[in-house]
Amino acid sequence: MNIWAVSNQKGGVGKTTTAVNLGGLLAEQGKRVLLIDLDPQGSMTSYFRLNPDGIEDSVYSLFEAQATESSVGPLEKRLQSTTLDGLSLLPASTAMATLDRQLGAQAGMGLVIKQATARLQHRFDYVLMDCPPMLGVLMVNALAACHQLLIPVQTEFLALKGLERMLRTLQMISRSRGDGLPYTIIPTFFDRRTRASLDALRSLRDQHADHLWPRVIPIDTQFREASKAGVPINAHNPEARGCHAYASLLRWLERRPAPMLEAV
Numbered sequence: 611m612n613i614w615a616v617s618n619q620k621g622g623v624g625k626t627t628t629a630v631n632l633g634g635l636l637a638e639q640g641k642r643v644l645l646i647d648l649d650p651q652g653s654m655t656s657y658f659r660l661n662p663d664g665i666e667d668s669v670y671s672l673f674e675a676q677a678t679e680s681s682v683g684p685l686e687k688r689l690q691s692t693t694l695d696g697l698s699l700l701p702a703s704t705a706m707a708t709l710d711r712q713l714g715a716q717a718g719m720g721l722v723i724k725q726a727t728a729r730l731q732h733r734f735d736y737v738l739m740d741c742p743p744m745l746g747v748l749m750v751n752a753l754a755a756c757h758q759l760l761i762p763v764q765t766e767f768l769a770l771k772g773l774e775r776m777l778r779t780l781q782m783i784s785r786s787r788g789d790g791l792p793y794t795i796i797p798t799f800f801d802r803r804t805r806a807s808l809d810a811l812r813s814l815r816d817q818h819a820d821h822l823w824p825r826v827i828p829i830d831t832q833f834r835e836a837s838k839a840g841v842p843i844n845a846h847n848p849e850a851r852g853c854h855a856y857a858s859l860l861r862w863l864e865r866r867p868a869p870m871l872e873a874v
Contacts, residue, residue, distance in 0.1 A: 611731040614863075615756035617741035617749060619779060620772025624762040624798035626653040627833055629740040631856045632760075632863075634842020637696035641735040644689070646723070647702035648752055649742040650709075655701040658692050659840045668703035669723075673747075676722050677712075685729055693841050698734075710746045719747050724755035743772075745779050753783040758863075759793035765800045765810040765826070773818075793821055796859060800826035823862060827855045 616629040626649075633643045647654040648669060652662025662668075667688040690699045709719075727737050739752045753759065759780065763773050773795065784791050795818050801807045814822055830852035836843040843853045 611727070611734055611737060613727055613737040613756045614758050614760055615739045615741055615752040616760045616762065617752060617776065618761050618763060618772050619743055619745065619775040620769055621743040623764040623769050623772065624827065626657060626740050628760060628762045628796060628798070629738045630654060630657055631842045631844070632860055633697055633736070633738050634694055634844050635857055635860050636736050637694050638844055641696060642733065643697050644700060644730065644734045644737045645697065646700045646737060646739045648739050648748045649702055650704055650707035652702040652704060654740045655699070657837055657840060658690070658699055660690060660701050662702050662704050665701050665703050668701050670703045670705045670709070672722050672726055673709055673719065676718055677716055685726060694845055706748065709748065720750045720754055723751040727755055749779070750783065753780070753791065754787065756791070759791055760796060761793055762796045762798045763814065765797050765807040767806065767810060770810060770813060794863065795822045796827060797823070798827040799829055801829045823859060825855065825858055827859070828852060
């Protein structure tokens, strides 16, 4: 089972879009895919027409069971189906926003997701985790559990600052893990008509060439339309520019091991 975390310490850079659409393309290939929503805002959960304010069986209950040393029960009962065959969701609830304050200091909280995915390894081929934009117990869980990190970066100046924070966090987690963690930077929201996008992409290529996917995810209104329909873009409009871009990214990720950030 391959486990990918999609993370950046800045919101609005395309994390949910990246996780949902890579998951949709993998499911289209016949892979069994689990999406895990680790963001208390529940964007991925809402994408699939579930309400993070009212959902009971969610990621939060896994942490609650760990804290109270109670049985988590069959994980399959917490999984939600989606409109796409082969694509399942472990949803978020807004209660997850309290985890750092309530449970973050308790022993074992950094490995809850790693233990949960281990229990599901024979059911799924891929797990993709949508992470919150802040460092805390949920991001720590994702980085401890994943085999590869995907970092969407909006091609504008402020998003580059978020990338630097993310790389510092990755260095810290790599030391904790005791090994390097492969990561790939994905330029998103690219608009070749604007100087801001062109300058940001040039900066990424100058500073992060070894870890940078060489293409871009363009601005595409079809992402919004697919979100309105509650489906990945390949199920909404397989000929959309954005769909072709994510298909290219997926081929690149599948055939090329990502370089590691070494633990130092």
